[in-house]
Amino acid sequence: xxxxxxxxxxxxxxxxxxxxxxxxxxxxxxxxxxxxxxxxxxxxxxxxxxxxxxxxxxxxxxxxxxxxxxxxxxxxxxxxxxxxxxxxxxxxxxxxxxxxxxxxxxxxxxxxxxxxxxxxxxxxxxxxxxxxxxxxxxxxxxxxxxxxxxxxxxxxxxxxxxxxxxxxxxxxxxxxxxxxxxxxxxxxxxxxxxxxxxxxxxxxxxxxxxxxxxxxxxxxxxxxxxxxxxxxxxxxxxxxxxxxxxxxxxxxxxxxxxxxxxxxxxxxxxxxxxxxxxxxxxxxxxxxxxxxxxxxxxxxxxxxxxxxxxxxxxxxxxxxxxxxxxxxxxxxxxxxxxxxxxxxxxxxxxxxxxxxxxxxxxxxxxxxxxxxxxxxxxxxxxxxxxxxxxxxxxxxxxxxxxxxxxxxxxxxxxxxxxxxxxxxxxxxxxxxxxxxxx
Amino acid sequence: xxxxxxxxxxxxxxxxxxxxxxxxxxxxxxxxxxxxxxxxxxxxxxxxxxxxxxxxxxxxxxxxxxxxxxxxxxxxxxxxxxxxxxxxxxxxxxxxxxxxxxxxxxxxxxxxxxxxxxxxxxxxxxxxxxxxxxxxxxxxxxxxxxxxxxxxxxxxxxxxxxxxxxxxxxxxxxxxxxxxxxxxxxxxxxxxxxxxxxxxxxxxxxxxxxxxxxxxxxxxxxxxxxxxxxxxxxxxxxxxxxxxxxxxxxxxxxxxxxxxxxxxxxxxxxxxxxxxxxxxxxxxxxxxxxxxxxxxxxxxxxxxxxxxxxxxxxxxxxxxxxxxxxxxxxxxxxxxxxxxxxxxxxxxxxxxxxxxxxxxxxxxxxxxxxxxxxxxxxxxxxxxxxxxxxxxxxxxxxxxxxxxxxxxxxxxxxxxxxxxxxxxxxxxxxxxxxxxxxxxxxxxxxxxxxxxxxxxxxxxxxxxxxxxxxxxxxxxxxxxxxxxxxxxxxxxxxxxxxxxxxxxxxxxxxxxxxxxxxxxxxxxxxxxxxxxxxxxxxxxxxxxxxxxxx
Numbered sequence: 001x002x003x004x005x006x007x008x009x010x011x012x013x014x015x016x017x018x019x020x021x022x023x024x025x026x027x028x029x030x031x032x033x034x035x036x037x038x039x040x041x042x043x044x045x046x047x048x049x050x051x052x053x054x055x056x057x058x059x060x061x062x063x064x065x066x067x068x069x070x071x072x073x074x075x076x077x078x079x080x081x082x083x084x085x086x087x088x089x090x091x092x093x094x095x096x097x098x099x100x101x102x103x104x105x106x107x108x109x110x111x112x113x114x115x116x117x118x119x120x121x122x123x124x125x126x127x128x129x130x131x132x133x134x135x136x137x138x139x140x141x142x143x144x145x146x147x148x149x150x151x152x153x154x155x156x157x158x159x160x161x162x163x164x165x166x167x168x169x170x171x172x173x174x175x176x177x178x179x180x181x182x183x184x185x186x187x188x189x190x191x192x193x194x195x196x197x198x199x200x201x202x203x204x205x206x207x208x209x210x211x212x213x214x215x216x217x218x219x220x221x222x223x224x225x226x227x228x229x230x231x232x233x234x235x236x237x238x239x240x241x242x243x244x245x246x247x248x249x250x251x252x253x254x255x256x257x258x259x260x261x262x263x264x265x266x267x268x269x270x271x272x273x274x275x276x277x278x279x280x281x282x283x284x285x286x287x288x289x290x291x292x293x294x295x296x297x298x299x300x301x302x303x304x305x306x307x308x309x310x311x312x313x314x315x316x317x318x319x320x321x322x323x324x325x326x327x328x329x330x331x332x333x334x335x336x337x338x339x340x341x342x343x344x345x346x347x348x349x350x351x352x353x354x355x356x357x358x359x360x361x362x363x364x365x366x367x368x369x370x371x372x373x374x375x376x377x378x379x380x381x382x383x384x385x386x387x388x389x390x391x392x393x394x395x396x397x398x399x400x401x402x403x404x405x406x407x408x409x410x411x412x413x414x415x416x417x418x419x420x421x422x423x424x425x426x427x428x429x430x431x432x433x434x435x436x437x438x
Numbered sequence: 439x440x441x442x443x444x445x446x447x448x449x450x451x452x453x454x455x456x457x458x459x460x461x462x463x464x465x466x467x468x469x470x471x472x473x474x475x476x477x478x479x480x481x482x483x484x485x486x487x488x489x490x491x492x493x494x495x496x497x498x499x500x501x502x503x504x505x506x507x508x509x510x511x512x513x514x515x516x517x518x519x520x521x522x523x524x525x526x527x528x529x530x531x532x533x534x535x536x537x538x539x540x541x542x543x544x545x546x547x548x549x550x551x552x553x554x555x556x557x558x559x560x561x562x563x564x565x566x567x568x569x570x571x572x573x574x575x576x577x578x579x580x581x582x583x584x585x586x587x588x589x590x591x592x593x594x595x596x597x598x599x600x601x602x603x604x605x606x607x608x609x610x611x612x613x614x615x616x617x618x619x620x621x622x623x624x625x626x627x628x629x630x631x632x633x634x635x636x637x638x639x640x641x642x643x644x645x646x647x648x649x650x651x652x653x654x655x656x657x658x659x660x661x662x663x664x665x666x667x668x669x670x671x672x673x674x675x676x677x678x679x680x681x682x683x684x685x686x687x688x689x690x691x692x693x694x695x696x697x698x699x700x701x702x703x704x705x706x707x708x709x710x711x712x713x714x715x716x717x718x719x720x721x722x723x724x725x726x727x728x729x730x731x732x733x734x735x736x737x738x739x740x741x742x743x744x745x746x747x748x749x750x751x752x753x754x755x756x757x758x759x760x761x762x763x764x765x766x767x768x769x770x771x772x773x774x775x776x777x778x779x780x781x782x783x784x785x786x787x788x789x790x791x792x793x794x795x796x797x798x799x800x801x802x803x804x805x806x807x808x809x810x811x812x813x814x815x816x817x818x819x820x821x822x823x824x825x826x827x828x829x830x831x832x833x834x835x836x837x838x839x840x841x842x843x844x845x846x847x848x849x850x851x852x853x854x855x856x857x858x859x860x861x862x863x864x865x866x867x868x869x870x871x872x873x874x875x876x877x878x879x880x881x882x883x884x885x886x887x888x889x890x891x892x893x894x895x896x897x898x899x900x901x902x903x904x905x906x907x908x909x910x911x912x913x914x915x916x917x918x919x920x921x922x923x924x925x926x927x928x929x930x931x932x933x934x935x936x937x938x939x940x941x942x943x944x945x946x947x948x949x950x951x952x953x954x955x956x957x958x959x960x961x962x963x964x965x966x967x968x969x970x971x972x973x974x975x976x977x978x979x980x981x982x983x984x985x986x987x988x
Contacts, residue, residue, distance in 0.1 A: 004725045005613060006528045020958065021836040027964045036958055036970070039835060040544045044578060045524050046613035048718075048833075049726045055833050057840060082837050286544050290523060300525040307522060307541050307549045 008052035009298030013097035013106035015090040016042065017058045022083040022112075024361065029251060029279040030112055030127040038109065041286035042293070053297060054103055058090030058110060065092065066130055067435035068138045069165060071384065071395045071426055072121045076130070079121060084129050087112055091136040091274050098271055099144045105296045107241070107273040108132075109289060115155060115240050115276050116186060118164040120368060120386045120393060124361035126157065126186055133240055133274045134165045137172065140236065141400045142433055147171050150234035152225060152268060153178070154261070155242020155276040156252040158189025162240065163203055168196030168372055168379050171401055173232045177206040177220050179245070179252055184210075185360070191327070194334050197351045197372050198379035201338025204228065204331050209323055213255035213314040214263070216324045217245070221267050223328040228335045229268075239270035243278030243288040247314065248306070251279055255314045258284065262291030262301035270296070348374060357388075364389055373410075378403040381410040392423040400430040407431055439491045441484050442888025444498045444652075444678045445473060451884040452480040458685070458889075461486070463881050470504050474632065478639045489644060497661075498652035498674040498887040501632050502625050506672055506723045511624035512571045515564040515597070517589055518616055519552055519576035529613070531620045534569060536560045538576075538589070545901060545970075546581025546908060557592050565596060571626055573619035575603035577612045580910045581899055587913070599626040604910035606667065607728035608897030608974070611718050618719070618727040622669040629668035633661060648943055650892075654720050654731035656681050656713055656979030657893025660942050669729050673720050675883065676734045677979075680706045680713045682886030683852045685981055686876035694822055694848045696865070698855035700742040701758045705822050706734045707829070709846050712978055717832055730895065732979065733829075737821045739814060741776070741857035744769040747797040752813040764790035770797050772814050773857065775807035781860035811861065815868040822848075854879040894938040894947075895976035898931045903960045903968025909934055924957050924971055931975045939977055950975050 018035030025031070047053050065088065066076040073079075090110035097106045114133060116126030123129070133151060140146050151166070153159035153176040166172035181187045195203040206220050229237065243249075245256035265273070273292060278285050283306060291304040316324075350373050357366040366388030373380045381402060384395040394417065396410040407429060414427040419438040426437045439461065443452040445468055454462040464483045468476030477497070486492055505511065515534045520526035521541040529535060540552030564572070572593055576585045583604040590602055601622040603615040640649065650658035654673040664671060679697045683706075684690060690711045697704040707714045713732045720731035738756025746753050754772065762773040764785030770793035776782035777790035794803035797810070830845045851865055851873040858875045866873040878885065896911040900922055907918045907927075912934050936947040954974040960967050 002721070002724050002726060004528075004530050004617060006524070016833060016835075017840070018835050019837055020956065021838055026959065027961050027966070031959075031961060033958050033960060033970075037544045040610065041523065044544065044610045044612050046611045046726070049611070049613060057831060057834060082841060086837060086840060282545065287522065294524065300527075303520070303523060303525045305522045307543060 002049065002051065005046070005049050005051055006299055008050055010105055010296060011052045011054070011103040012293065012297045013054045013056055013094060013103035014047070014293065015056050015058050015094045015106065015108040015110060017086060017090050017110045019083050019086065019111055022081065024112070024124070024127060034111060034279070034281050035109065035285065037282050038285045038289045041290055045290065047293065050297070054097075056093050056097060058086050058108075059093050060085045061088035061092055061135065064433070064435065065135050065139055067428065068142065068430060068433065069134045070117070070119060070121050070130055071386075071393050071428065072130070073386075073388075073391050073393050073424060079123065079129055084112060086110070087114070088130060088132045088135050091132040092139050094272055094274070095136045095140050099140060105271055107275075107293060107296060109275045111275065113242070113276040115153060115159040115162045115242070116157070117161040118357060119397065120357075120366065120384060120395070122366050122388045122391065123359045123364070125161070125357070125359050127277070127361070128161060131161045131165060133238060134162055136272070136274065137238065138400065138430065142430070146235050147401065148232065148234045149173070149236045149238065150175070150229055150232060151238045151240060152270070153240035153242070153276070154245065154264060155240055156244040156249065156254055157185055157242070157277060158205065158207075159240055159276075160186050160188045163189070163193065167203060168198050168382060169399055169401070170199040170202050170379060173202050173204070173228070173234060175204045175206070175225055175228065177208060177217070177225075179212075179254055180207040180209055184252060191330055191334065197374055201335050204335055206327060206331055208254070208327070209320055210253035211255050211316070211320070212245075212324065213247075213316055214257060214260040215316045216320065217256055217260055217264060219321075219324050220328055221264060224331045226267060227332065231335070236272070237268065237270045239265065239268060239273040240276050241273040241292060242276030243285060244280070246278065246280050246284035246288060248280040248283035249278065257309060257314070258287035258291040258304050258306055259301070261288045262295040262304055265292050265295035266301070350374060359388070373406065375403060375406050378406055381406045383413070393426065394423050395426040395428060398429045398431060402431055439486050440494045440496065440888050441481065441492060442496045442884045442886070443477060443480055444675065444883035444887050445477065445500045446675065446883070447500070450476050450480050451881050452484050453881050453884040453888055454484045454486060455885070455888045460878060460881065460885065463884070470500065473499060473501055474635050474639060477636070478643070481643065481645075485643065485645065492645065492647050494647055495645070495649045496652060496658055496887045496890060497649065498678040498883065499671060500675065502629065502668050502672045503675065505625055505628050506621070509723070510628070512599075512627045513569055514620050514623045515560070515569045515572045516616070516620050517572065517574045519585055520612070521577045523577065529616055531616065534564060534567070540576070540585055542576055542578045542582050542585055544578060544581075545904065546578055546899065546906065547904065548582055548584055552585055552589065554592070557589065561593060561596060570597055571599040571623040572597045573601045573623040575612070575616040575619045579604040579615065580608045580610055580897065581908050582906075583908065583910055583913060583915050599623055601626070605913060606669065607719065607730070608910040609718060609728050611728060614718055614726045614728045617725040618669060618729060621722060621725065621727060622667065625668040626665065629671075630665050633665055636661070652678055652887045652890055653893065654729055655715060655893055656732050656890060657977070658890050659892065663942060669727065672722055672729060673731055676704050676706070677732050678883035678886040679704065679854060680732050680734070680886065681890045681979070681981070682882030682884075683854060683876065684713070685885050685889040686878060686882055687852055687874055690852065691850070692846055692848050693850045693852055696818060696851060696853045696855070696858070698853060698857045698861065699740045700856065701738065701740040701755070702736050703739050703818055704734050704736050705818065705825055706732060707825065707846060707848065712980070714829065715979075735821055735825045737817065739817050741773040742771050745771060745797065745810060752797070752810050754814055754817060762790070763793040770794065772811060775810040776857060776860040778803050778807040779811070782857070811864045812868065815861065815864050819868055850874060852876065854882045889981045891980060891982040892939055892942050892944045893977050893979050894935050894942070895974070896931060896935050896938065897975070898927055898971070898973040900927050900971040901960075901968065903970075912938065920968060922971075927971045927973055928952055931973050935975050935977060948977055948980075951978050
């Protein structure tokens with residue numbers, strides 16, 4: 001409205017909640033100081049006075065929002081601090097702002113992050129307890145009837161939690177680009193992790209070599225992500241906007257930049273961004289966050305540069321270019337063959353998968369068995385049996401896009417299961433928005 | 439005794455106070471192009487006998503507000519150092535705008551000096567153009583003022599008026615800092631001329647008591663300090679009315695203040711008896727600034743606003759199309775409704791009734807009048823709740839603030855201004871709250887100016903890891919030991935604010951409020967390297983006690 005301030009081409013909502021009074025532990029990367037310099041930069045830039053940029057406080061998520069996605073053992077309240085309810089509520093607030101047309105796009109700059117939190121939750125993994133994007137996605141589906149959603153995870157770590165939650169959902173396209181799992185936590189995110197039996201090809205992993213710079217990220221955007229999005233035609237695009245691919249990040253080995261993040265978001269054009277990791281709190285985050293915001297707003301990003309950055313220091317080798325080219329070609333073909341691979345499972349009634357999940361923050365292991373009940377009409381419901389820290393859970397999860405038959409099958413099975421003193425038995429029925437336990 | 443003068447758009451009000459009592463009051467017409475004549479006439483009528491009973495003169499003047507409204511600015515050479523971030527090409531500060539290189543980062547680290555050669559060539563250019571006013575603003579100068587000072591030192595001997603961003607406010611917000619320093623320099627020469635001619639008149643009248651200027655934050659500064667900070671005198675009118683309400687009615691608590699005028703209604707909010715401030719500063723003719731200001735919201739509805747009845751609702755304002763019909767105007771106004779109801783006794787009652795019939799031909803004029811005034815107040819009510827909502831929605835950054843914040847719930851309403859008395863019952867009714875119209879409300883602004891006290895504020899940013907402290911308002915940027923603590927920071931800031939107040943003539947500074955407090959450990963690797971302490975302190979806007987006034 002002011003002639004004296006910039007006007008954003010797109011209305012952008014920002015949920016900036018640095019939680020200055022919360023940390024995992026005082027010297028942990030996920031500590032009070034993490035978004036201090038980001039807040040300082042954004043406020044000093046005067047974004048609050050820009051035309052078409054709006055700031056929102058987060059709301060508090062409710063247990064029902066958490067239970068729509070997770071099986072928390074023993075319960076959300078036992079595992080989560082106020083800060084988790086707020087960061088999830090921050091993502092929900094951002095989504096509401098977009099879905100209710102208060103703004104065109106929104107960015108939840110909240111902490112703690114969430115993309116390592118899987119469907120079953122026994123504690124903190126990779127700084128995450130609950131998956132704030134996944135909860136936001138199911139909130140959007142529940143309240144606004146949106147079906148096809150693409151999540152592009154640009155954090156340097158594989159978004160293994162988000163992958164786990166949407167692994168068997170062909171209406172959620174999950175793409176993660178990250179530093180190769182052989183060289184970084186959580187050690188997953190390879191090409192062959194490409195979706196559950198009902199969603200083959202809807203999980204796309206792009207493990208990039210250490211030292212990948214702007215060039216490499218441009219390649220995966222242009223050759224894989226944009227073409228796939230073009231074909232998938234999502235109703236919403238969400239960026240899991242981790243910023244630890246930055247060349248100054250202390251716990252990763254990549255060479256990405258603030259300019260790079262800004263350009264990536266211009267190309268990706270996400271409806272909602274949710275902050276994930278990023279631990280170069282002084283040298284990167286103030287600039288990467290600003291770059292992302294300006295890109296979302298459609299404002300000039302050309303002056304967003306780290307002091308002292310020199311592009312000539314970050315040239316990729318010929319060999320690296322070749323490797324990334326190959327990676328791109330393979331990833332693309334996984335998506336292109338998604339219908340064919342699905343057929344391979346049609347003659348089966350169910351598929352069983354087992355995995356071990358390591359909780360690194362306090363150091364314990366969870367064993368999980370997942371039985372995908374297949375269906376020709378829908379993705380089918382899932383049975384989950386997990387055990388860790390001497391706690392057991394037996395859960396039935398009915399996806400939002402389930403058919404009526406699978407929904408009632410899951411309920412029958414839940415009803416018939418006899419309660420046991422050492423096992424939490426749970427029914428998570430997303431179409432009916434019901435969460436029951438015994 | 440103390441004289442308070444409030445210069446308005448068409449006339450100036452003045453009071454002579456002894457303690458809390460109005461001893462004399464007067465009103466004169468003013469000519470906006472020659473304010474001092476009106477002010478001098480008013481002063482002459484108010485001066486007590488003997489003259490030395492007069493201890494202070496407080497002046498709320500439209501001098502700078504007028505300059506702003508008419509965009510009558512001195513040309514300013516504006517030096518901006520933006521560093522990395524938003525492209526600074528949006529700044530609109532006239533034709534002499536210079537973008538310097540150089541970087542100060544978010545922590546106040548000076549990473550790159552501005553180019554000396556560029557500075558030299560631009561200085562030459564400004565000299566050739568006979569520019570005498572300069573403004574300097576660098577990004578993050580509230581954390582580190584060294585580049586603003588460095589640039590100032592290059593220019594000092596050559597230019598008469600120089601403003602530096604860090605001295606005007608310690609609040610972060612670079613675009614506002616730029617506009618504030620530009621505005622300040624653009625007004626300096628106008629203010630200096632006004633001061634010179636006022637000094638001369640005062641001398642001729644034989645008055646040598648201290649003279650203070652009212653600021654937008656409800657406080658005062660000495661006249662000569664005003665020469666360095668003329669931007670602070672903008673929007674002093676609304677602050678005079680807020681301070682007036684405070685003076686005229688005790689026990690305000692949580693309340694709304696409505697200043698209902700002819701064309702606009704200004705709304706302000708008190709929380710626990712203290713008027714609320716804008717989070718950053720006033721918006722001055724569309725320019726966002728860091729000029730500390732009381733929060734007020736102006737809506738385009740007043741007693742003389744034109745009214746139409748459209749689609750079963752009354753549309754009031756924002757235009758004014760001449761006087762009320764009862765006073766010979768052409769279009770119906772809320773004042774006509776008040777005349778119909780007999781709550782205002784002026785003009786022709788018949789014409790007023792005609793006005794109501796013009797709006798709703800089928801209805802009895804008194805019914806229309808009642809409905810019209812009700813929609814008028816509902817309009818005010820909606821704006822007030824928006825304002826409360828905006829205040830509640832201000833960003834918070836900690837879990838505890840988010841969980842404990844509470845919405846202000848005004849418990850009463852203070853109404854001042856021409857139509858206040860007539861609207862009192864309707865306001866009470868609609869808001870379902872007690873509505874008070876204080877006595878002497880017609881000179882509330884002059885009383886507010888008279889009773890206002892000095893305000894001062896400063897902010898402190900200490901980084902024990904970098905070993906530096908910055909208190910921008912007093913141009914402090916120096917070293918501290920790594921053992922520096924929050925307690926030391928609070929003590930230091932309180933001292934600086936008291937000193938500021940003393941320099942301005944306050945004998946004994948009241949308690950200093952620390953209004954914002956942040957403390958954060960800095961950790962690199964896995965060990966604590968220091969802490970960052972950030973504070974904001976103030977002498978809050980308030981009234982002088984009677985003992986001080988006498």
